[in-house]
């Protein structure tokens with residue numbers, strides 16, 4: 001087991017060894033609350049929220065609301081105007097977020113037109129100014145999530161040029177998606193699969209910058225693969241696998257934090273989530289908006305398909321509540337070995 005690096009003392013810093021990636025429409029507050037039935041310690045990220053939504057959207061609760069169980073929690077911002085980002089960082093701190101993260105990795109056309117996301121890798125001076133202004137506005141950590149490169153800026157030297165300028169402005173934590181983005185011609189989805197992964201580039205970045213926290217992201221699917229990465233870099237961020245196969249999270253606390261895991265089985269996690277679901281239904285949320293995040297929980301278990309089908313067919317109906325949820329759970333069986341309780345030796 002890895003020794004826990006205690007030099008990071010902020011809640012976000014202490015949790016950063018393992019995080020769940022920001023994912024639009026996926027890492028909603030309901031997903032994050034569900035993830036907490038499986039891991040208390042992983043650092044969770046919101047979906048990207050643009051500065052425009054925070055400053056001009058209404059109500060602000062819609063973009064920033066979360067429940068206390070979600071800590072440690074980082075807000076990911078999309079934007080490039082230093083003043084607006086600083087204002088939003090201050091708002092994030094006031095709302096109780098543990099970290100604010102700047103998105104320098106999203107390749108969508110829509111965000112590029114507003115100079116948001118991966119296109120900012122071509123403007124390190126803008127990112128540096130933004131980070132500086134955000135840090136001056138808050139005392140929580142300000143971090144950057146970026147790619148290893150964009151378009152033809154795809155050499156170690158290009159990444160170094162970017163990191164150097166942003167680190168000089170005061171940023172000491174970078175989470176690097178180990179795959180370049182093609183800003184023209186590939187969809188955001190293709191940009192998560194088509195350009196090849198290049199872990200060694202991120203690992204070399206860490207070797208050159210022992211003073212920086214370098215996290216790695218992209219294509220990591222097992223806790224063993226995370227452990228292997230942690231021998232080379234400071235932290236690991238997992239995206240799609242943590243969403244599509246949430247049971248992956250069930251052993252994060254014991255594996256990376258030396259702490260007992262909260263859920264002894266998938267069913268126990270699903271049961272522990274009931275009070276949260278009821279509270280959200282009472283606030284007017286729809287069951288399917290919450291239960292859609294659990295569709296991958298019983299992957300590979302007998303009845304897993306019936307569980308998914310029951311929720312897909314009934315959870316959207318008017319008045320759907322815990323009865324539908326419980327009926328879906330009654331259709332699934334969890335093999336004993338899959339449910340083995342995990343405790344710390």
Ligand SMILES: Cc1cc2nc3c(=O)[nH]c(=O)nc-3n(C[C@H](O)[C@H](O)[C@H](O)COP(=O)(O)O)c2cc1C
Nearest residue numbers: 021022023024047048103177218219220238239240
């Ligand atoms: C549905 C979806 C939405 C995403 N939204 C965001 C986002 O809002 N901000 C961001 O920085 N990355 C976003 N990403 C990229 C992920 O954070 C992550 O970098 C990428 O999926 C690679 O990691 P993985 O292979 O572990 O999934 C998104 C990915 C997916 C699949």
